[in-house]
Amino acid sequence: MAGEDLTEKVVNLCKRRGFVFPSAEIYGGFRSTYDYGPLGVLMLRNVKESWWRSMVQMRDDIVGIDAAILSSPKIWEASGHLAGFTDPLVDCRKCKERWRADQIGDTCPNCGSADLTEARAFNLMFKTFVGPVEDEASVAYLRPETAQGMFVNFLNVLQTSRKKPPFGIAQMGKSFRNEITPGNFVFRTREFEQMELEYFVPPQESGKWFEYWCGERLRWYVDLGIPEDKLRLRPHDPDELSHYSVGTADVEFDYPWGWGELEGIAQRTDFDLGRHSEHSGVRLEYFDQASGDRYTPFVVEPAAGATRAMMAFLLAAYDEDVVGGEERTVLRLSHRLAPYKVAVLPLSRKEPLVELSRKVLSELQPHWQCDYDETQSIGRRYRRQDEIGTPLAVTVDFDSLEDRAVTVRDRDSTEQVRVPIDDLVSEMRGRLTLQ
Ligand code: ATP
Numbered sequence: 001m002a003g004e005d006l007t008e009k010v011v012n013l014c015k016r017r018g019f020v021f022p023s024a025e026i027y028g029g030f031r032s033t034y035d036y037g038p039l040g041v042l043m044l045r046n047v048k049e050s051w052w053r054s055m056v057q058m059r060d061d062i063v064g065i066d067a068a069i070l071s072s073p074k075i076w077e078a079s080g081h082l083a084g085f086t087d088p089l090v091d092c093r094k095c096k097e098r099w100r101a102d103q104i105g106d107t108c109p110n111c112g113s114a115d116l117t118e119a120r121a122f123n124l125m126f127k128t129f130v131g132p133v134e135d136e137a138s139v140a141y142l143r144p145e146t147a148q149g150m151f152v153n154f155l156n157v158l159q160t161s162r163k164k165p166p167f168g169i170a171q172m173g174k175s176f177r178n179e180i181t182p183g184n185f186v187f188r189t190r191e192f193e194q195m196e197l198e199y200f201v202p203p204q205e206s207g208k209w210f211e212y213w214c215g216e217r218l219r220w221y222v223d224l225g226i227p228e229d230k231l232r233l234r235p236h237d238p239d240e241l242s243h244y245s246v247g248t249a250d251v252e253f254d255y256p257w258g259w260g261e262l263e264g265i266a267q268r269t270d271f272d273l274g275r276h277s278e279h280s281g282v283r284l285e286y287f288d289q290a291s292g293d294r295y296t297p298f299v300v301e302p303a304a305g306a307t308r309a310m311m312a313f314l315l316a317a318y319d320e321d322v323v324g325g326e327e328r329t330v331l332r333l334s335h336r337l338a339p340y341k342v343a344v345l346p347l348s349r350k351e352p353l354v355e356l357s358r359k360v361l362s363e364l365q366p367h368w369q370c371d372y373d374e375t376q377s378i379g380r381r382y383r384r385q386d387e388i389g390t391p392l393a394v395t396v397d398f399d400s401l402e403d404r405a406v407t408v409r410d411r412d413s414t415e416q417v418r419v420p421i422d423d424l425v426s427e428m429r430g431r432l433t434l435q
Helices: 004-016 038-057 073-080 147-154 152-160 203-223 273-279 308-318 353-364 378-389 398-403 421-431
Strands: 020-022 034-036 063-064 086-091 099-101 120-123 127-129 138-140 167-176 189-203 233-234 247-255 258-269 287-289 294-295 298-305 318-323 325-330 343-345 370-372 394-396 405-410 415-422
Touching: 004 020, 004 308, 004 318, 004 325, 034 038, 038 063, 038 167, 038 189, 038 203, 038 308, 063 189, 073 138, 073 147, 120 247, 147 152, 147 167, 147 189, 147 273, 152 167, 189 203, 189 308, 203 233, 203 247, 203 258, 203 298, 247 308, 258 273, 258 308, 273 298, 298 308, 298 353, 308 318, 325 378, 343 378, 353 370, 353 394, 353 398, 353 421, 378 394, 394 421, 398 405, 398 421, 405 421, 415 421
Parallel strands: 063 167, 343 370, 343 394
Antiparallel strands: 020 034, 086 099, 086 120, 127 138, 167 189, 189 298, 233 247, 247 258, 258 298, 287 294, 318 325, 394 405, 405 415
C-alpha cells in the first residue's frame, strides 16, 4: 500500500472507530491537538502498561515515580532548557508561514519563495504563571520532558528504595513542547506522552549499558508486533548529538513518509546530576559504603513517546485481506495492545440469548477488557471487531442454550471452534498471548 494511502486509512479508521479525534472538532479543531476516544484510551493505556511491565514490573533494578508537570523553573535553568531548548525558526516573507529551518531547504515549502528570514532560536517550552500575579517571579513552565523529574528526585529515590547503581527510575506522563510545525497526525503534537527511563550506572559502565538498552528497547517493539524490517537503530552523527550526550542512537520506524524517530537512547554522562548539584547546592552522588567510593553516576536514557509509539503500532498492524470472498480491514495488533481482548456477540437480540450472553460477558470481564455488541448481522459485527483489532470473538447462538457451548472466532485466521461455557475462561487464557 502506498505510504500516503496507509496514513490516510489509519487516520480515518482512528476517527471512524473512536481511537483518536481531532480536538475541539465542533469548534473547527485546534492546532494539531487530538483527543483519545473510547478505543484510543484503551490502546494508549495498553502501550504504557506494556512499557511499565517490561521496565518496572519484570525487573528488580528499576522503580517508578510520577513527578509534577508544573515545577520549579530552577529545574529548567539547571538542565539547560531555558537557554538551549530551542529550534531554529524562519519566516517566509512572502506567504508568512513559519518553518523549522533544519526541516526545510532554502525555499518555503508552502509557496516556493526563497525570501526567508534569518533563523532565530525559538524556545519550545510553554510558559505560564503560577498564582494570581502575572509577573516575572511567578513564571513557570510546563515540562518539555519527564526526565528532569527523575534527576531532581535522585536522592529521594536512592534513599527510600535502597537501590544502588546500576539502577533506574522510570516515569511516563505528559510533556509539552511548543513545536513550530506539529504534524503527521499524532507523530508530532504539542501535548504528548513520554515513557522515559533514567538508568544510573558507575561511569566506566556507561558504554556497556548503552549497548544493552539499545538491544532491549529494539526488542520491545518487535515483541509488540512491529516487523523487524520496519525498525532500525540509527546512531547519531557527532554533529547531531545533544549538548549533554556522548553517544545517542535512535530507534527508528519506517513511517509511510520515511524513517523517523520512535525513541532516543542517550548516554547523558553525569551532565544532569552534575548540573543539578551545582545549581541546588545538594550533592547528587552515590556513596558506596562497602568500598568507601563516592561518585556521580552516569546516566543512560531510553526516552520513548507513548502517543508516537501508538501511531507506529497502528500503522504496522493495519492490513486488508479477503476472507470467504469478502474484503475486510484487520488491525493485526499484538494481543497486549488490542483495546478489547474479547467481543461477546449474541446471534440474536432475542431472549433468552441476551441473558446467556450477558452471563458469558460477566464471566470474562474480570479478566479482560471486553466489548459487547448485539446490533447488525454477525458478519458485519465480526468485521467491526477485526477492524479494531479484537483478537477473539465469542458468539452465543441458539444451540448454546442447549449445549452450553459458544463459538470462539480468531481474528487472524478467522477459524471458529466450539467451546463449552464452563471452559471459556481457560480457553481464552490459552489463546491470548499476554505474557
Ligand atoms: P524529534 O527529533 O522527533 O523532535 P526529539 O529527539 O526531540 O524528537 P526526545 O527529546 O528524544 O525527542 O524525546 C523522546 C521521545 O519523545 C521521542 O523519541 C518521541 O517518541 C517523543 N516525542 C518527542 N517530541 C514529541 C512530539 N512533539 N510529539 C510526540 N512525541 C514526541
